[in-house]
Amino acid sequence: MAKKIKLLMFVPYSIHPMNAAPAIRAYKLYHALKKIVDVTLISRPSYNFMPNYSKIGYLNFLLSLFGQMSSEIIQLIKKNKIDYVYIEAFGAPLHSFDYVFLNALKKRDIPIFPFIMDTYWKYPEIFKRNAQSDKYCQMEYGWYLKNATALLFPSETMANTVNFPEKFALPPAGDPSRCLNQKLPDNKNITYMGEISPAMGIDILMKSIEIVIKKQPDAQFTIVGHENKELMVKCKNKNYITFMINKTYKDIPNILSDTYATIIPRQVNPYNDFAMPVKLLDYMSSGRPVITTNCHETARFIQENNCGIITEDNPNSIAKGILKLLENRDLAEIYGKNAFLAIKNKHSWKHRAEELVKIMEKY
Template identity: 30%
Template structure:
């Protein structure tokens, strides 16, 4: 009999995945299907709103589809899973407990990916007063639920583990990289081409720290040019003096995505993640990091713990402190050595960090 693996997503999978949190469940599902067809394992995805999950679960149970489950992998969302129905009111509030009890009785190992603990940080969590107290209680219930029914807690990084009050084995499972067909464009420019993709309206992201560093690096003579890719409305909302500064420094500002962004990746030499270091940034792994690396772009990043670990372990770029002097030095070194880092990425990145590699890690962690 063919083994089956249950993917349990207590939410509706987004059709249009425009953010890391929506992209991940889709990519993991695709990689599971790829792995399943290679290993001869049947992949069952149980997702949708609570009513849809309930009816599918009952149907599969009746058909005997859940008789031979090997293990179960679950994803959560940034809000507790009881609230993922439209309007945040579950039609079938007990379905998740029902599924987990079913798995526990049959001794099926369960691992959950626990996405985020921003609710534990007052400066990051927007709710105030009674609402906040209620939500924190529900988040704690969710932690208790995982403690009761799950064998392993997968996290975006090891560094996040100490903020998660669940007494279970914790294993890091950062976002995965994708294979992309990369044909690098011929160099027309002597100067190194650096890229920043992301938010520009939040000091924390460090774009203006990057500009200070770039000014220092280019002081003796221009060695690096910068392209910034951001949302158009964010750019329009920038104060005039910040726009003027980007123009004075000849920074190319673009609002591209999809194929146009892929084409841009091919023209660049390396990319930046200049975030300021904080407790939260220490354990979050920006999806941009794996996107840059998937496109064979070495990365200059600040010394936030989780991103530092991925970049330094296999020498995919340069880590610096979150100040302009240190970053300027990193830019000078990267302008000379980008090729060396790119070769390292080509050698090991996909083999270690593809979504398929993440699926194999899930399996080897849950099936000892």
């Protein structure tokens, strides 16, 4: 791949701190792209990192920053120093000044490749609607449908839900350098990372835990995510459950190094069927076997890489999957090794960056 390619990467939110999947994805992909193309990153600053600004001051800062940024981008466009544009879409609402330079790019016929990370507004039966958020998302979505060269999605299943002539899957990836120890620890610790809410299957998991403990009393469960006081109160006397609250991306390798197996207990529905959780690749990067419910894309990925157990989305089935790994260390070790090698050999951020460049070079 030629280093002469000049890529503009637009991330309409802050990539620091890396406390959510979109920021992790953008940060990792940017640094992988830097090694193979000439990439210019445009990313919005975080209000949390600017404590001296009021909200009005922050808005004024953004407007001032946009004036400088817009001038520099226009100069790049005029000098033909942008070959392609990659956009991490829907991580935050676009502002009117974002559309100014996007329209300028389109006017110059520069190929534009938005990554459509979400289409949640299409599933009102699953997600609570927010009229203002829906308005912004649909406006942005409409712009991409009209102006994009090709659309990128986390999975083929998600791409198939969108009527657009040019579309590709660009799943999340992993980082094998984050594996601190490929050897499974001498414990029975099962780790869940993510949102501690029913939407992510935490209720199903809690019921599964009780079934497992009856048969494996020395099993331990670690739940990593944002605080859920109600659940923590319910579990305060359950010494086999540990909550790790508000941990950062930097903490994850240490947590997973002390983990025997990992779990994704999501409920099966049309939305979760096309999802590809970034945490799945983090689990695999650490060389840990994965227990997941049979959401289509996640289950397919696990099966293709022979790195875990697929269950139904109910407590008994999930408990059965957990027990199978707890009772068969050899199998757990095989799955963990396969997980790590899958990331190292074909699913690292380096591989994803190369895939993205190959897609863009088609146009």
